Amino acid sequence: MTAGAVVVAIAASATTAVVVVNQSGHPAPVAQVSSPGLTGKPSLPTGSILGQPGAAAPAGSVEQVSAKVLPSVVQLKIQSGQEGESGSGIVLSPDGLILTNNHVVAAAMSGSDDLAPSAPSRRGPLTNLPPGILPGEQLPGDYQDGRDGQVPNGNDRRSTRPSAHTGDGVKATVTLADGRTVPFTVVGADPDDDLAVVRAQGVSDLTPISIGSSKDLKVGQNVVAIGSPLGLQGTVTTGIISALGRPVSTGDDQSGQHSVMSAIQTDAAINPGNSGGALVDMNGDLIGVNSAIASLSSGQDSQGGGQAGSIGLGFAIPVDQAKRIADELVSTGTVRHASLGVQLGSGDDMPGAVVAGVVSGSAAATAGLPKGAVITKVDNQVIDGPEALVAAVRSKAPGDAVTLTYADQSGTSRTVQVTLGESAT
Structure with missing residues (x-):
């Protein structure tokens, strides 16, 4: 039987899982990408990330959707020593609850680097997650994931595992849409579904996203993706729903974390760093959590050049599934499968x-x-x-x-x- 899943590995400083498909069309596992080749420090978009008031834009336009959704999408950053990672998050409540991917915040949940590795927990609560980050774990050199962690050596492709607490020297912050930066803590995480909920500290005035439904989505309908690709916060891209119910398997043998999701496929440009960001409909309602992208194997395009970014194959976790899991993580710390x-x-x-x-x-x-x-x-x-x-x-x-x-x-x-x-x- 021909396997129907696309293989994905996990993605975060810019964080998005990358599906690597080899030239024969067969799926292959993935590993972590080194830091993006951007110089300087990315800044917030000129004129404020919040955009202009939605009422000033044509109804149902990308401009109106952007104005509505941008205040509800944030950037998450994790710094551990010389290494840094970042991804995106979606505001769920005024007091700082934020939905993102598990792989975005796995490093923020890790203990000290010298802890022994252990098998990942298959489910919450967070206290059941194993301590440890695997700083030297090597993944196949031909593969990449969209975590795009900033590591001293671009060939040192590292994999992280969740753990029960934030270790010494790990700094976890969230940059809000208005430019404020505050610490965040992990409320709960579900590696099986690659979802996590974190809380921004000391805030009470955030703008929650409007939650839609993934039940009645149609192939061909217009969508907007918002996140922080390659650290560029507040980036808006557009496209359509290319397919529904696409089986996508995430993870790799080295990290030991595997998951299979029934994904929304979109051709909206999604790049490393978009993981945990919002996929919304033209009403500005959340329909999916951007989580994975496809890339050609060996990081090569058809001309033999590098290919680690969007090729029009992005995947999002449907919001109905994501919202249910987020609610369980917040209320009980566990997820029932x-x-x-x-x-x-x-x-x-x-x-x-x-x-x-x-x-x-x-x-x-x-x-x-x-x-x-x-x-x-x-x-x-x-x-x-x-x-x-x-x-x-x-x-x-x-x-x-x-x-x-x-x-x-x-x-x-x-x-x-x-x-x-x-x-x-």
Whole structure:
């Protein structure tokens, strides 16, 4: 069976995960990129990052959307010794709650550099996350991620893991849309879904973003992406939704963190540093959290030159999933993940996800899903491989009811209603 997922690694000083696709079209894992070749210190846009009042711009225009959303998007920076990373964040509350990607703030959660590495936690609370940052962990030299950390040696491509506390010498700050810079602390993080919530300290007057919905999005509709690519805060780009329900796997074998998301694909320019930033509709409502970009393998374009930026393949976590996870992190510090309860096998180029086994007592077993079934749809979402099924289930919450379409061993198409359970890990 052909895997349907694009492989992504994690992204942050400019922070965005980068999907690396080799020339044959097959996915490949990714590692961290060295600092961008910008000279000097990026400054806020001339005339204020806030833009002009939305009422002065044509309704539904990019200008109006920008004026509405820019005050609600911030830049997150983490400095540890000579290393620096940054990414973007989305304001959720006046008192400083900010949504971002887990990979943006992983370094802010790390302990001291000499702590021994350990396997990453599969779920919150934050106190269950392992201590440690892996300063010398080497990743394959041909790959890049969009974390774009500023490291002394551009060949020293480092990977971070979350930890329970901010270590000595780690400085975590957020630069607000009005130019103020204040410290932030991590409220909670979910490596499985690559999401985190942080709190800006000492603020009470922030502008929360307007939360939309990802339920009824359409391919082809116009969108706007806002973030801090390459440290350039308040950057606005435009595009369309290119695809929905795109299975994208994030992570790498070296860091040990892996995730699969059912992503919104967009051609709006997204670059390292956009991770954690906003993808909004033309009403200025949040529809996704920008999290990953695709890049050609080995950092090469078709002419053999460097290619670490946008090539029109960006991926965002749908807001319905992101908001649910953020609410759980804030209220309980933990995230509950949905479970179908099946083991997946290969299907010899057959489209769909082959059920190699059904876990006793699981949601699938309770619903009567048989071993050997080939799942081809979850509700109306086409499942073309095991990664697509994992992504579709991950986008749901425990207790959600879904309709599975599958082919039984005789090839007959059938449907079954399944109430998803809760993952034990």
